[in-house]
Amino acid sequence: MMRGRSRSSISRSKERANMSFFIFIMFFAVFGVIMVTEFLLLEKHNGPARSRYEELQGSMRQNRVLPSDLKKYFLNDLRTTFIPASSLSALKQTITNNVLTPFISTSNYWSIRRDSVRLSTLKYTISNNVLTPFMSSSNYCSIKQDPVRLTALKQTTLNNNVLIPFMWTSNYWSITRDPVRLSALKQTISNNILTPFTSTSNYWWLRRDPVRLSALKQTTLNNVLTPFMWISNYWSIRQDPISLSALKQKILNYLLSPFASALIYSWDGKASHEGVTEKQLPAQAPQDAVWQPVAGTRFKFYVYSAYVERRTVAAVRVIGATKTRGADSVFCRIWLPDNRTITLRAKVQTIRENWNLKYSAVYVLCLLSKTGVKPKDTIGATVAVIATADAATPPSNLLTVIDTKPKPGIEGALHVCVKPFHFHYGRSEWLIEWMELNRLLGVSHFYMYNKTMSEQTTCLLNHYREHYGLVTLLPWNLPIISVTEIRTEGQFAAFQDCLYRSMSSAKWLLVVDTDEVLIPRRERTLPALLEGLSASYAPAKVPAAFLFRNAFFYVLWEDDPQAPAKLLTACKTRRWTTPHVLKNRSKYVVRPRHAVELGNHFTWELLPGATSVGVPKDLALLHHYRLNCEFGGMSCVKVPSTVDRTAHQWSEELMKRVTAEKKLLAKACPKIFPA
Structure with a gap:
């Protein structure tokens, strides 16, 4: 019984084995038929394609076809599966050379390398064509706020400049049929190739930090190499350290170099032809003393004037205004009078007195060190400050570089700096007295500096400018909100501009407001006071700046019954008994050639070794004719006070001068100053 059952089980096992073998044979037969059929169909389809490919390669060798034609043909009509391995390798190299860097592999590139002029032009062309898709859109920052336009920009960039070079990889076409994987690929490429070069604001500072720079390069390589992992021989290259190193270097050169050296002048300051270009000066004329924007920055950034700096550093010093902390990275392009053009690094230096507001006056230092260009070579040059994130676009500002070297015959010359007029300044009667007393x-x-002033004041200052040449009146339309964003119309930028503007023509510079007058107690003139103060320090080093204490002469106090003339300085003689301490509302006189940065009440920075000293109140005092109490109300008139008639010694002569000027103004501005 048991023996019969055993035979039955063996028989069924044999039947199942036979059936499995039959199915296995049938499967391979069907698979073979399918593969042969597909092969015949594809061979029929690609036969002409292979011939066309060989024809294009031959034409390309004879320079009769553009790389873009080969790329287009390759993308649309050819399957990499049916290209011989040697031809595929050559084609990939051709695409790498001619698609990713279309200008470097031109047939005469090597001859161009020996011609510095043509090479410079070629590199600039490469810069424009490589940088443009990533960081030269002038309104890129505004586009970022518009999702629709941003999406369009990213799609255009991805399709035209990022994805296309990788479309020849063997499995790209399979990825394109998978929306999820394709989306992931696009996002990866967008994040890791586009972003590092458009939004890494401190990239240039990373170059100075070997550790962080190495990390950045490694990150870039990891994310740039990934698309190349589809290349059939990538894995074999990885086993060959020499070939892998060469590949990495090639990729770094193609992707990092255009950003690191093709546009920015050798960041370490080394003289090289990358920094000297033949870019022509823009058609518009350069300007001086006009606020001009720096396009492409994340925050407001404006520049006003530019000066030669020979003392602390070899540079062009640009007066500007921008973010107090975290300012945008910029560089300078300078068109020299000898027709050279240099593009070089810039350092944004915040002016110390900024009240911790969002925006501040700044210096933009265009550093000339190791460029072979001397400061004197930049006199009369044109300079533009350009955002690193907007490097390839035409400059949005052009400034004339002004010389600061002292001229002969300025001994004893005393000039005055005044902060910008605003709130439609209209105290014209007092301004005549103030100017004549200072004279x-x-x-x-x-x-x-004129932000806004009344018609009377405008006519008055134009009179002094045209009739005597006494006034330099400059426009001051800084597009940054005063008080809330920047301190009082950006007055500290005006002080710095005044310092460097006067450097060539003034021995002394007095910084005061129009309601303040510096009165010497013993001498008749301020130059005599300053010469006496300087002589008192000889033969030791003479101070570079003298600070003067401030005393309020409130206009709210009663008039002096002994006033010799109907003048404010004659009638208002009551002042605080104890003047303010130094650096609290004090003002100063400074030698411009010894100063680097000015403040409101004292100098922030002098040249190394230069000093500033306070002047005793019995030698000179700053008379501050204040209209109102500091904090409102009338409490200020109750402070201890004393009568000080020092200004009376000028009253008689001052009255004659004021009367004479009013007669002249009646002729110059009859509707405003009637006779």
């Missing part, structure tokens, strides 16, 4: 005291020139 009596030895002031020979005034630097003034």
